[in-house]
Amino acid sequence: MSAFVEALKRTSQILKRNQPFQVVTHGDVDGVAAGALAHTAFDCEVIIQKRLKLKNWTTLNLPCSWIWEVLS
Amino acid sequence: MNDIKKGFHRYFVVDHHPSREYGSNVLNPWMYNIDGTRYLCTAATLYLVVKQLDETFQKLSYLGLVGALGDKQPLEKENGELLQDAVDAGILEDNTLFGKYNLQQFVDTVNACCRNSKKELAMEVCLLRKYHEGEKELQEYRETFQRDLDYLTRMWDTVEKENRGRIGCYIYDTRITKKYAGELATVLARTYEKPVIILVKDAEGIKISGRATPTLVKGGIHLGKAFQGCGGGHDIAAGAFLESGDMIETFIQIVDQRLHYMVAPVTVRLDIPVKNALQVMKALSIDNIGYKNVKVTAEHGHIKGTVTGTPGTVKNITDDIIACIISAVQMMEGE
Numbered sequence: 001m002s003a004f005v006e007a008l009k010r011t012s013q014i015l016k017r018n019q020p021f022q023v024v025t026h027g028d029v030d031g032v033a034a035g036a037l038a039h040t041a042f043d044c045e046v047i048i049q050k051r052l053k054l055k056n057w058t059t060l061n062l063p064c065s066w067i068w069e070v071l072s
Numbered sequence: 073m074n075d076i077k078k079g080f081h082r083y084f085v086v087d088h089h090p091s092r093e094y095g096s097n098v099l100n101p102w103m104y105n106i107d108g109t110r111y112l113c114t115a116a117t118l119y120l121v122v123k124q125l126d127e128t129f130q131k132l133s134y135l136g137l138v139g140a141l142g143d144k145q146p147l148e149k150e151n152g153e154l155l156q157d158a159v160d161a162g163i164l165e166d167n168t169l170f171g172k173y174n175l176q177q178f179v180d181t182v183n184a185c186c187r188n189s190k191k192e193l194a195m196e197v198c199l200l201r202k203y204h205e206g207e208k209e210l211q212e213y214r215e216t217f218q219r220d221l222d223y224l225t226r227m228w229d230t231v232e233k234e235n236r237g238r239i240g241c242y243i244y245d246t247r248i249t250k251k252y253a254g255e256l257a258t259v260l261a262r263t264y265e266k267p268v269i270i271l272v273k274d275a276e277g278i279k280i281s282g283r284a285t286p287t288l289v290k291g292g293i294h295l296g297k298a299f300q301g302c303g304g305g306h307d308i309a310a311g312a313f314l315e316s317g318d319m320i321e322t323f324i325q326i327v328d329q330r331l332h333y334m335v336a337p338v339t340v341r342l343d344i345p346v347k348n349a350l351q352v353m354k355a356l357s358i359d360n361i362g363y364k365n366v367k368v369t370a371e372h373g374h375i376k377g378t379v380t381g382t383p384g385t386v387k388n389i390t391d392d393i394i395a396c397i398i399s400a401v402q403m404m405e406g407e
Contacts, residue, residue, distance in 0.1 A: 007103070027186055027194075031115075032195050033142065048195065
C-alpha cells in the first residue's frame with residue numbers, strides 16, 4: 001500500500017474519531033466543494049471564509065477544528 | 073501554519089498548496105510527491121479520505137471533480153480515479169451530472185456564486201439545492217466579467233507601457249470588479265502569455281491575484297514563491313495581501329525581481345566522474361537529440377558539459393542527463 005493511501009486511511013480514522021468538528025474553508029470553488037463534501041459525509045458545520053482570520057476563529061472556542069484552503 | 077498552530081489546540085489541515093513544511097496534522101498531496109497544483113485539489117483529496125470510510129460515499133466523487141475543474145485541473149492522473157468513480161456510481165454520463173446538470177456549467181455556477189460573494193448559495197448548489205438561484209448569479213457574473221475583460225483588453229497597450237522592462241504585468245485599476253480579479257488575470261495571462269498580477273483595493277487592504285501559464289511555469293516562473301512574505305500559492309496561480317496601498321510599489325519591485333531571477337538564463341557546468349565515460353557518452357548522444365544549448369563530452373573518465381537556459385529548463389535537462397548517465401552505467405554493469 002502506498003504511503004499516500006495509508007495517509008488517506010489514517011486521516012479518515014482521525015476524522016471519524018473526532019466528530020463532531022467544525023470546518024473552516026476558503027470561499028473558492030475547491031474550498032466550497034470540500035466544505036460540501038465534509039458536510040455530507042460528517043454532518044459538520046462549515047464556516048466559509050474569504051481569507052484566514054485567526055482572531056475571529058479563536059473566539060469560537062471550537063472543540064476541534066478542521067481547516068483547509070488557507071490561501072489561494 | 074504557525075498562526076494555525078498558535079490559534080488552535082486541536083486542528084487538522086487538508087490542503088493542496090505546496091509549502092516548505094507541512095507537519096503531522098496535515099494531509100497534502102505534495103507530502104507524497106503528488107502534484108496537488110495540477111492533479112489533486114483539496115475537495116478531491118478529501119473525497120479520497122471519505123471514500124476510505126464507506127464505499128457509498130462514491131456518489132460524492134462529483135464534489136471532488138467540481139473542486140478540480142474549479143481549480144482548472146485536468147481530469148487525469150489522480151483526478152482520473154474520481155472521474156472513474158463518478159461514472160461507476162452512475163452520477164456522471166456524457167459530462168452530465170445526475171442526468172440534468174452539465175458538469176462544466178455546474179462548476180461555472182458554483183464559481184459565479186463564489187465570485188459574487190454568495191458563498192452559502194455556492195454551498196447549496198454543491199449540495200444540489202437552489203441550482204436555479206445559482207444560474208442567475210452565473211448570468212450576472214458572465215455579463216460583468218465580459219465587460220471588465222473588454223475594458224482591460226482595450227487598455228492592454230497602456231498596461232504594457234506601464235510595465236515596460238518588467239517580467240510581470242501589474243494592473244492596479246479601481247474600475248475592475250474586485251471579486252473577478254483572479255479570473256481576469258487567468259484569461260489575460262493566457263491571451264498575452266505573460267504573468268499577470270492584478271491588485272484591487274477592498275475594505276481590508278490590497279488583494280492581489282497572480283496568474284501564469286503552463287509555458288511560463290515550464291520556463292521557471294513560480295508565482296507562489298514570488299509572493300512569499302505577503303502571500304503564496306501555486307506556481308501557476310497565487311494570491312497575496314497588503315495592508316496598505318503604500319506597500320504596492322515595494323511589492324511590485326520585490327516580486328518582479330524574484331520573477332526576473334526565475335527566468336534569467338543560467339549556465340550549469342557538469343563534471344561527473346564516470347567509468348567508461350566514452351561508452352556512456354555514446355548512449356547519451358542518442359538521448360541528447362533535440363536539446364539546444366547543451367554541450368556534453370567525455371574527457372579522461374569524466375563527463376563534462378554545460379547546459380544553458382532558463383532555470384526551469386536547465387533543471388529538467390540536467391536531471392535528464394544525470395538519469396541517462398545512471399541508466400547507461402547500470403546497463404553496462406549488467407552486461
